[in-house]
Amino acid sequence: MRVLIHGIKSLIRRPAKTAMLFVILLVIFNLIFTGFIIQNSIQKSKEYIRSQIGSAVEYKMDFTSLMTANSSPNTPQSQETSRPPSLSLKVAEQIASSKYVDSYYITDSANVDSSTISPAETQTSGSNFQRNFSSFNLSGSNLTDNLDFVMGNVKLVDGKTMTEDDLKNGTAVVIISEDVASANNLTVGDIIPLSVATQQQPGESGGMGGANTGGASSDATTTSATESNYEVIGIYQAVEDGFDVNTMFTSNAVINAINGTEDSDDTSASIVFLLDSPDHVATFIAESTPYLTSEYHSLYSDDSEYQSLTKPLNLISFITSILIWVVFVAGAAIILALVTIFVRDRKFEIGLLLSSGEGRLKIIGQFIFEILVIAILAFGVSTISSNIISQSVSNWIVDNQLLSTTSLIGSTSTSTTELNGFQQQNSVSVYGSVDMQNVADKFDLSIDASVIGELMLASVLLVFIGSSIPLIVIMGYHPRRILQDDN
Amino acid sequence: MSEVIFQLENIGYSYIDGGRKRVILDELNCDFEKGTFYSILGPSGSGKSTLLAIAGALDQPEKGTVKFRGKSINQLGQTLFRRNNIAIIFQKYNLMNYLTAAENVEADMMIVDHKITGNKRELAYKILERLGIVKTKADRLVTKLSGGEQQRVAIARALAKDVELILGDEPTGALDTATQKEIIDLFKSLAHDYGKTIILVTHSDDVAGQSDVILHLSDGKLIRKPLAQAREPEESRTARKSMQV
Numbered sequence: 001m002r003v004l005i006h007g008i009k010s011l012i013r014r015p016a017k018t019a020m021l022f023v024i025l026l027v028i029f030n031l032i033f034t035g036f037i038i039q040n041s042i043q044k045s046k047e048y049i050r051s052q053i054g055s056a057v058e059y060k061m062d063f064t065s066l067m068t069a070n071s072s073p074n075t076p077q078s079q080e081t082s083r084p085p086s087l088s089l090k091v092a093e094q095i096a097s098s099k100y101v102d103s104y105y106i107t108d109s110a111n112v113d114s115s116t117i118s119p120a121e122t123q124t125s126g127s128n129f130q131r132n133f134s135s136f137n138l139s140g141s142n143l144t145d146n147l148d149f150v151m152g153n154v155k156l157v158d159g160k161t162m163t164e165d166d167l168k169n170g171t172a173v174v175i176i177s178e179d180v181a182s183a184n185n186l187t188v189g190d191i192i193p194l195s196v197a198t199q200q201q202p203g204e205s206g207g208m209g210g211a212n213t214g215g216a217s218s219d220a221t222t223t224s225a226t227e228s229n230y231e232v233i234g235i236y237q238a239v240e241d242g243f244d245v246n247t248m249f250t251s252n253a254v255i256n257a258i259n260g261t262e263d264s265d266d267t268s269a270s271i272v273f274l275l276d277s278p279d280h281v282a283t284f285i286a287e288s289t290p291y292l293t294s295e296y297h298s299l300y301s302d303d304s305e306y307q308s309l310t311k312p313l314n315l316i317s318f319i320t321s322i323l324i325w326v327v328f329v330a331g332a333a334i335i336l337a338l339v340t341i342f343v344r345d346r347k348f349e350i351g352l353l354l355s356s357g358e359g360r361l362k363i364i365g366q367f368i369f370e371i372l373v374i375a376i377l378a379f380g381v382s383t384i385s386s387n388i389i390s391q392s393v394s395n396w397i398v399d400n401q402l403l404s405t406t407s408l409i410g411s412t413s414t415s416t417t418e419l420n421g422f423q424q425q426n427s428v429s430v431y432g433s434v435d436m437q438n439v440a441d442k443f444d445l446s447i448d449a450s451v452i453g454e455l456m457l458a459s460v461l462l463v464f465i466g467s468s469i470p471l472i473v474i475m476g477y478h479p480r481r482i483l484q485d486d487n
Numbered sequence: 488m489s490e491v492i493f494q495l496e497n498i499g500y501s502y503i504d505g506g507r508k509r510v511i512l513d514e515l516n517c518d519f520e521k522g523t524f525y526s527i528l529g530p531s532g533s534g535k536s537t538l539l540a541i542a543g544a545l546d547q548p549e550k551g552t553v554k555f556r557g558k559s560i561n562q563l564g565q566t567l568f569r570r571n572n573i574a575i576i577f578q579k580y581n582l583m584n585y586l587t588a589a590e591n592v593e594a595d596m597m598i599v600d601h602k603i604t605g606n607k608r609e610l611a612y613k614i615l616e617r618l619g620i621v622k623t624k625a626d627r628l629v630t631k632l633s634g635g636e637q638q639r640v641a642i643a644r645a646l647a648k649d650v651e652l653i654l655g656d657e658p659t660g661a662l663d664t665a666t667q668k669e670i671i672d673l674f675k676s677l678a679h680d681y682g683k684t685i686i687l688v689t690h691s692d693d694v695a696g697q698s699d700v701i702l703h704l705s706d707g708k709l710i711r712k713p714l715a716q717a718r719e720p721e722e723s724r725t726a727r728k729s730m731q732v
Contacts, residue, residue, distance in 0.1 A: 002597035006586070013585040013628070349583050355545060356648075357570020358598050480545040483577050 003362055007369040018374060021338060025378035026385075028331035028462065033386035033455050035324035038393055040451050042317045046310050050278035053302050057284060059092055059271040062298035069296075084296040086266035095288045095299070100280040101273050105147040108140040108255040108269035112194040112248075115227060117186070119246040120179035136194065137247045138174070140255030140269075142167070146175075147272060149236075153243055159188035159234030162251055166233075170253030175234035177245035188232055194248075195227040196258050316397055328462060335466025339371065343470045350474060351482030364471045375463045383455060489520035492556055492684055493542070493652055495709075499550030500537055511537050512548065513707030521651070524678040524685040526695040529704035535688040536656055538704060542686065543575045543654045544568050555652070571600050574645030576658040581641030582629045588615055588640045589625040592647045599648050614643045619669065635662050642670060646677070653677070655687040659694055671697050 011018045066084060089106070096104040112135070119135040139146060144162050148154045157178060166173055174194075176186065186192065230250070238245050252269070256262045275284055285299045292299070343350075353363050500512040511534035519525060529535045540546035542553060544565040553560045560568040569575075574595070582591050592611035596603045603610065615625045618639040620632075629637055638661050645653050653674075659667040671694055677683040678699065687694060695701050702709045 002594065005597075006583070006594070009590070010585050352581065352583065353598075355543070355569060355575050355577075356595055356598050356644075357566050357568070359566060478546075480540040483545070 002358075003366045003369055007366045007373070010366075011370055011373060017342060021342075021371070021374050022378055024334055024338060025375055025463075026382055028327060028334065029378050029382035029455075029459060030386045030389060031327040032324055032331065032458055032462070033382050034389045034393065035320045035327070036455055036458065037386060037390040037451065038320050038397070039317055039324070040454070041390075041394065042313045042320075046313055047278075049309050050306055053278065053306050055275040055278040055281060057273045057275060057281060057299050057301045059087060059095060059273070059292075059297070059299055061087065062296050062300075065298075066296045085294045086268060087271060087297060088293055089265050089267050091291050091293055091297075092267075092271045094291045096273060098273075098284055098288055100275045100277075100284040100287075102276045103143065103150075104271065104273045105150070106142040106252060106267065106269045106271050107147050108252045108259070108261075108267065110138045110140075110196060110255050110258045112136045112138050112196050112258075114192060114194050117180070117184040117192050120177065120183045122179070122245055135246065136180075137244060138194070138255060138258070139247050139249050140252035141249065142252050146249045147270075148243075148247075148249070150274070153240040154236040154238050156234050157237045159232070161234060162249075167251045167253060170251060170257055172228060172230045172254060173233045173250060174230045175236055175249040176232055177247065178235050178237050179245040180248075181232070181235050186232055186235075188235060190232045191229045192232060193227040193229050313397075328458070331462055332465045335463065336469055339367070339467045340470040340473075343367065343473065347477070347482055350477055351479045354477065354479035355483060360475055360477075364474050367471055367474070368467070371463055371467050375459060379456065379459050383452065489522055491518045492521045493519040493686075494554040494557075495538075495542065495551065496554060497551035498538075498541060498548045498553070499707075500534065500541065500546075500548050510707050512541070515551070515708055517702065517709045519652075519684050519686060521684055522678050522682040524675055524697075524699045525687070525702060526698035526700070527686065527688045527702045527704055527709070528690075528695050529688075533704045534707065535704055538709075539575075539654055539656050539686075539688050543573055545575070567600070570598055572650055573652040573654060574648045574650050576641050576645050576653070576655040578657040578660045581644070582637055584628070584630050586629065587626050588620055588629055588632060588636075588643075591629055591640055592625075592643045595644045595648045599650075601649075603647075603649065611643070611647060614646050615640065618643050618646075618673070619666075635666050638662055639666070639670070642673070651682070652684045652686070655685070655689075657689055658687060659689070659691065664693075667691075667694070 061084065092104065092106065095101070114135060139148070141147065141162070144164060144167060146161075149156065149161065154177075156175070159175070161175065162171075162173060165171065174192070176192075181187065184192075230248075234249075236249070253262075256264075261267070273284070275281060281301045285301065288299055350363055354360070495515055495517045498512050498515040499510075501508050501510040503509070515538070527535055527538065537546065541548045544553070544560050555563060555568060555572055563572070582588075583594065586594065589608060589611040592614055593607045596607045596610070612622050612625055616622070620636060620639055620643070624632065624636065629640055632640065638658065642658060645655075655674075659670050662670060674685045674687070675697065678685050685698075687698065689695055701712060703712050704710075
């Protein structure tokens with residue numbers, strides 16, 4: 001009780017000293033807090049960019065390395081460079097066993113036509129490379145939800161998605177777009193015939209898996225088609241701009257039956273691993289790369305875009321952390337000097353209390369209490385004022401750093417299918433777009449509980465380091481020397 | 488014979504001065520009785536303040552034991568002994584300058600472990616009033632009081648602790664004659680009426696002359712003598728020195 005009463009009286013009745021310590025703590029706290037708040041905001045912006053880019057990692061052919069190897073005169077032409085090994089499903093499974101993988105998607109595809117339904121008109125119709133000779137793209141999945149559903153590129157508006165049984169048995173079911181449904185007056189439960197076009201030598205016949213196999217012929221000179229009936233189990237709506245609405249979703253088992261690759265380990269599918277956190281991308285790639293069986297296979301994520309977008313933020317973060325440390329050390333030194341002066345100034349009071357039998361820890365406790373009261377006041381004011389200071393600094397960061405990096409990124413995962421000698425591509429958007437205007441808008445300087453916690457920790461640490469040494473000196477004070485020798 | 492409550496047994500203390508060991512207290516023995524007013528006289532540098540510091544557990548003797556009520560103060564705990572069994576009055580630096588006179592007196596009541604009955608502030612006013620500090624002055628910061636008034640507040644602090652043993656290092660040195668007399672009368676009253684043991688280190692013959700027992704510190708030992716005899720050796724030495732000159 002004495003400690004508290006005398007602590008408060010000492011603060012009130014020595015206003016000059018109280019004000020001096022308050023102002024110094026206020027300045028130090030403001031500088032450190034501003035740094036902390038900016039760093040925290042930068043961290044949040046980086047997390048936002050990372051989350052927008054996503055936590056997808058692709059297992060794919062490294063065409064860049066392959067092309068470089070093929071074009072380099074120093075690289076001897078080999079079987080591997082002329083026709084590199086396909087991606088392996090077993091390798092994909094091995095990689096998927098990583099603790100960082102939440103789920104992994106194998107998206108295979110096939111191009112199909114139909115004798116009774118026509119493709120929907122889209123802006124990309126006619127110019128789409130993917131379907132330069134077919135009407136529809138069948139996109140298969142190893143899971144009940146196709147990756148496009150998971151990534152939010154499309155959403156189910158009617159019916160249902162596939163079941164585990166559909167995946168396992170290769171049931172002839174499809175989910176079509178509302179555009180195709182509307183163009184052909186289709187509803188859930190309708191049966192549609194689809195045929196796969198195969199290049200055929202004279203006298204050769206093509207086949208495909210399906211519920212009811214019928215026969216139909218297409219181009220007389222190069223292709224023929226075999227139709228199978230598929231049940232429409234769901235209708236989706238395209239959410240992503242430019243999404244090919246003539247895509248139909250089914251299971252990989254159906255695609256394998258069409259392509260005749262049921263028992264093959266080799267695959268040309270798009271294989272995407274979705275990790276538990278964007279933060280684990282680099283570690284996951286590093287840990288999983290040894291599983292790859294060819295130097296022309298790679299595990300890819302859009303880390304380079306992340307690095308380039310966060311470069312200016314990293315620079316500011318670096319400068320801010322230097323500022324924090326310099327102010328922290330200088331601040332601790334100033335507090336140390338100030339508290340030392342205050343303790344020396346009150347030497348006789350300490351001697352008097354010691355001679356009266358007051359415990360040393362209680363005397364130190366009174367000093368700590370006084371410093372803490374001032375520090376708490378300075379902390380409260382600083383959290384408000386540093387937020388205002390940070391706001392003006394953030395305006396500069398937003399105007400000069402974030403908005404000058406106007407990159408808009410967004411890329412796709414691509415599977416390559418070889419059909420009739422043509423490279424066909426099946427693209428699924430797995431990396432989000434990052435609009436720096438959004439990042440600038442999200443450059444949030446608001447102080448939440450975690451930031452206040454960090455600031456409080458920094459303040460306590462600063463005050464503790466600054467005041468511990470002079471207060472420990474009290475432990476060594478000898479009351480006789482103070483009170484008698486100086487008499 | 489009164490009860491002995493405080494004992495100095497075989498106390499030894501020395502320090503090195505210019506490479507030579509200087510013995511200040513040498514096998515010093517003394518018993519102090521309850522309800523007695525003692526004064527300790529001695530020339531400058533004889534070790535009076537050191538003796539008081541050892542008695543007040545502000546310093547440790549090299550040898551010997553300080554006992555309170557038959558128990559070594561090391562056993563009692565020096566801090567606890569200072570807190571609960573003694574009060575020390577110094578000549579200077581007696582007060583906390585950011586507190587009022589009454590708050591200074593109240594502070595010691597807050598430190599002691601034994602319960603002080605009644606309202607502490609009212610008790611502080613009463614003690615101060617008894618020492619001539621009226622309430623209006625008692626509510627002033629001690630820095631606003633005169634030197635004499637500050638010393639009275641310091642004495643009031645010692646009284647406020649309500650302990651059996653009061654030690655004073657020239658406590659009346661800064662007071663005028665009239666006030667000095669009042670304070671000495673108060674000490675006498677505390678000893679005789681309230682059973683306190685008062686031990687004062689002083690240079691003043693007037694103060695020593697009013698104490699019950701005069702102890703002379705000479706050659707590291709305490710010798711019990713009447714005032715005239717206690718002064719004699721010092722005066723004789725001074726006279727001899729004058730004659731030699």
